[in-house]
Amino acid sequence: MSPNDAQSTLDDIRRLQDRTRDELVGHNFSLPYALLMALGLFIGFASTDLPRPWNDVACLLGFGLYVGVTILQQVRQCRSSVRPRSLWVPTRLELVFYVGWAVSILLVFAAARTATWALDLPAQGTVAAAVVALAFVAATPLARRIVKAIMRQDSGRY
Template sequence: MNPVDAQNALADIRRRGEQSRDAYLRFGHSRTAVLLLTLSVFLAFASFDLPNPWGGAMILPEAVLLAVMLVAYLHRSPVRRSITTREAALGAAVGTALVAVFKGLAAAVRAGGVPAPHTAAAALLCAAGAVCLTLAGRRGRP
């Protein structure tokens, strides 16, 4: 193999990697994926307002929703790729920030006198998150 062939092969590998990342992001930012993710976050956060036996019972619909998301990913995703350490760390940081924002927002809404502060805070947070994910998905498209 001469150097030109090696450079062409590396360029092809890079191009295929970019294509797979683009397809992965398109699937992750699809309307269905964003809707299911938003619903999952809303159910988890809004369940804090439910009385004791019902708050714990929200685990069942949440588990069903997560299973639906997994099946959709396994059957409909055009590419499957492993998560990198950097992506996992970023996801953990974003999740921690999401919980912190939710707690602050719930405290502010509770101070405002809303009867179901966690549900209101979850709705605001999920609406903002869905808008951000939708805008991020459109920004990456030509």
């Protein structure tokens, strides 16, 4: 094998790895999943406006939908033609990103809830939940780019 053939083969491998990463991230952050997860967040956070027995039910339903969609994403990814080499175990940087993503959702809800309280709006939890759902959908493309960058840094796994 000549050096040019070896270089060409390595370039093909890198190109295919980039394509695999793009498809993995595109699957995890696709619009239908993002919309369902945003709906789950909306229901879960809006449940704070409901009376006592119903808020627990709505909270479990909403956050259950969010977690269920996340699990469905991973199951469908394992069955797709493009998948990681091994079972998905997040790297340290991926874990930091996903924890930060979750904390930012809570911070957006707290800030929106505080703003609705300061403006003395009715149904403060529902308004704040709508803000969270919209922010979640709007931030999904940014999250997609961040995860792609993280995956490129850890190029041996994908």
